Amino acid sequence: MAARAMNSTSAALSDASPIPYWLDDPGRPAPEPGLTGDTTCDLLVVGGGYSGLWTALLAKERDPGRDVLLLEGREVGWAASGRNGGFCAASLTHGIANGLSRWPDEMPLLEELGARNLDAIESAVHRYGIDCTFERTGEISVATQPHHVAELRELYEEMGAAGLAAGSELLDEDALRAQVNSPTFLGGLWDRDGVALVDPAKLAWGLKAACLSLGVRIHENTPATSLTRNGAGMAVRTLRGGTVRCAQVALGTNVFPSLVRRTRPLTVPVYDYALMTEPLSAGQLAAVGWHNRQGLGDSANQFHYFRLSRDNRVLWGGYDAIYPYGGKVSASLDQRPETFDGLAGHFFACFPQLEGVRFTHAWGGAIDTCSRFSAFFGTAHGGRVAYAAGYTGLGVGATRFGADVMLDLLSGEETERTTLEMVRTKPLPFPPEPFAWTGVALTKWSLARADERGGHRNLWLRTMDRMGMGFDS
Template sequence: MTGPSFWHDSLPQPVTPRPPLPGDSEADVVIVGAGYTGLWTAYYLKKADPGCRVIVLESEYAGFGASGRNGGWCSALFPSSLSKVAKVAGSRDAAIALQRTLNETVDEVGAVTKAEGIDCHYAKGGTIILARTPVQLERAQEEIAEFREYGFGEEDHRLLTAEEAKAELAATDVLGATYTPHCAAIQPALLARGLADVVERMGVQIYEQTPATSIWNGEARTPHGNVRAETVVRATEGYTKTISGFKRAIAPVYSLMLATEPLTDAQWDEIGLKGRQTFSDGRHLIIYGQRTADGRFAFGGRGAPYHYGSSIKPEYDSHPRVHTELKRVLDEMFPVLRDVQVSRTWGGALGVPRDWFASVGYDRAAKLAWAGGYVGDGVGAANLAGRTLADLIRGKRTPLTALPWVGHQSPKWEFEPFRWIGANLGLRVMDGADAEESRTGRASRRAALFGRFLGS
């Protein structure tokens, strides 16, 4: 093993961190965080203005966090529904514009990675979300109805019959599914590391092993020196709590994953996913998976506890009970996998805002820009955030800067211990809701009530 995830382990060579910041420095833009958000922002800034002096500061190395550990879905997903976006924006058209732009973003990532020679195993097979109980099927039908209400046709989202769904993915107990073509499976660490190499060749200075401890009035402070700039970009997602003054802005929630050993062609013939579709099902406690380019099942889900004080530690990357449960769920869905070995388990922190509404923004007076709060749907959204930040920082008014997540301010999370109590109560509620729905055949009222607590 050469890194914190299977994706890092399978890089062509082990990661060698770049040197830290050598001392005090100046730039036009300093970006804190070398994940997707920070790297895409640097990329589009340099594409628009090659003379722009950009410095990226990273506490570990590019792609160390969620950008190198996630499920590899470059999707058009947004953590809030169309109706919630329309309510927040006060406009149906704004919600439609955001969704259509996210749809297009999946292709943008594919086009840029191809043009820049980043081989991240990009395969646009779409996403299939299975309905495996009558309640899940009802929710799938409601989801498609909402998309129709907002003008999205079958070319964007469609409902599959049980037979159609099983032809794509032969899981047990399938009653139907939704399908969208707007998703690509990727190898996330390859994308993060490749993008870092590209922006470095463009003239961006990347200093790894350089944690920023505070950002204030155009200055990012680190143990190795301070960087002054006209704009500081906070691109720290699940690690935002490490920046002084931002501990309650984003809650780090752990998502855990496993990768099986490579499967045989016969096993894949029995399972499906011939186009490397990403997949999930309609349960409340989220699961997600993909067929990797080398023929493994990469499968993950929620279930790990929130840690008091938004704590982030390497030992939280492993949770034997949750990893065992993930393998049980995988075996239950695909009995052909029961004797297949797990070759790697891992985990990592993703960023959750209090209202589950991702945002991008720029306070020019404070010299501070930010993006994040993707709730696990950041592979595609981070690209859109990077393009949007590049426009905002350069003072350009474009269709991207008019999207409804721009300038959105999520409320802060509660003080402890209320944050810890609420987050872990929610975990129990959603876990219990899935069991309740399987037992009763009715939608869980507890899940609906907790959804209101989150503002959905």
């Protein structure tokens, strides 16, 4: 039976392209020319993912006369912004449970700000005509083990006590399987309005077009290499040898080494992997249900996330988060056949009615992870430089909020965002090697053990919980 399953997954993966599905698009825009000489601007944005794109766009919306320049080391959206699952969540805290454990007094405001941020993203998508298949279908957290059912019920009750349960619905097994049919599903918690699904690459490309339409200057294939003071402003050198002199800098480099070196120990890269199926037939789709097209994620520590694309493919990702020793980001890590085999097996265990479906794409990419699992913010060089990072896989929506925070910080004005404890505090740094690798490996092993033992967290995980570094979703 095991050999048959292995042969089945191997056959399903045999023709999978190693390119991220979203980036494998004939409509992918041509890159803007690289910067070849010296130039000046009012605001320099470093990074052409969501973080940098939203910062540049919002800066021009706030002040159309501001001269904004964006530098991207490769092509806009090529990294995490173009290869994620496309879950655009309102949550700014990597879920209510994580937020309640860290900033309980601020959670009502943080949830309100997150909802307003998601509304603003939807508004921008319509205002700029961004064709990214924005579907506000919500997300269901799925129980696949009996202890998950109890945990979701406990979370729902905790949300209710905090006044945060509006728009959420607890589903029993029958109610959940009426939404999406899997023999592994035992119950769920449906956030009806707090998550939208998007084509992530098209969102990035649409933001690029919106920036250009407002007069943002964009230079791709232009890595920034250093950041120094330049009189009353800043100077950023590029790998091409040019220098950008500017009044202010916003850093949206996330998983890549920050030009503010002291912040580098606050994040580590973790590689996440995903598969995309061929389009489901009408019969296959009927066998699964999924009439309301929600995003889904199971409740295990090593969890899967899955959703439908515009043409009814199933994206299936997650589970096997990989930390590379030394925290090195390398394209060689984008492919991991043993992870793809495991994910394919898990997919067919979840949806046995889809046996015979083939995967057309298999890819990976690095996520910037911090010890509190939600973004942190700050300034450097006397307030001339702002940064935001550490989104830990939930940056599709939260990066727009982070862009607003960076612009608030650069303005020097106190706002409801800059007064938040979440914004004013930093996560604990990761230790140097070999301790970082050992700690991550031990945590991953312990989380897998907890999944196998009814959610029981061992001494290591309980210690991490007490230190504020516990992760359970």
